[in-house]
Amino acid sequence: xxxxxxxxxxxxxxxxxxxxxxxxxxxxxxxxxxxxxxxxxxxxxxxxxxxxxxxxxxxxxxxxxxxxxxxxxxxxxxxxxxxxxxxxxxxxxxxxxxxxxxxxxx
Numbered sequence: 001x002x003x004x005x006x007x008x009x010x011x012x013x014x015x016x017x018x019x020x021x022x023x024x025x026x027x028x029x030x031x032x033x034x035x036x037x038x039x040x041x042x043x044x045x046x047x048x049x050x051x052x053x054x055x056x057x058x059x060x061x062x063x064x065x066x067x068x069x070x071x072x073x074x075x076x077x078x079x080x081x082x083x084x085x086x087x088x089x090x091x092x093x094x095x096x097x098x099x100x101x102x103x104x105x106x
Contacts, residue, residue, distance in 0.1 A: 025056050032061045039063045042104055046090060048072055051103055058105035069101035 003018040042064040045054050054067030068091070076093040083089040091102040 020053075022053060022056055025053070025060050029060045035061050035063045037062055042066050044087070044091075046072065046074075046087070051101075054103070055105055064104060064106045066102060066104040069103055070099065071095045071097045072100045 003014065005013050005015070007013040043054070043057060043066070045057070045065065045067040047053075048068060048071040050067030051069045052067075054065040057063075058065040072090055073093055073095045074090060076089050077086050081089050081093070083092060091100060093100070
């Protein structure tokens with residue numbers, strides 16, 4: 001999902017045009033030659049249940065990638081925390097499902 005919006009009830013919503021389905025990664029595998037390898041930089045995909053997207057990204061493009069096995073909570077951005085880095089806070093803060101279980105494919 002490239003963009004997250006809110007509906008009239010202030011719930012999260014996304015439009016199909018703002019998503020990248022797994023199939024599109026495979027459809028664009030020829031782009032793999034444009035990635036710098038080896039790379040120490042991790043492509044991080046912030047969203048709930050992005051683990052499969054990150055794993056496929058890593059396999060197809062041959063670069064490190066990371067995603068969440070479970071749900072993540074962007075609400076932690078505005079809450080007090082010991083974790084100063086906001087993105088790290090999103091990666092590590094528990095949700096109603098427990099730990100997001102952030103996974104990196106190297």
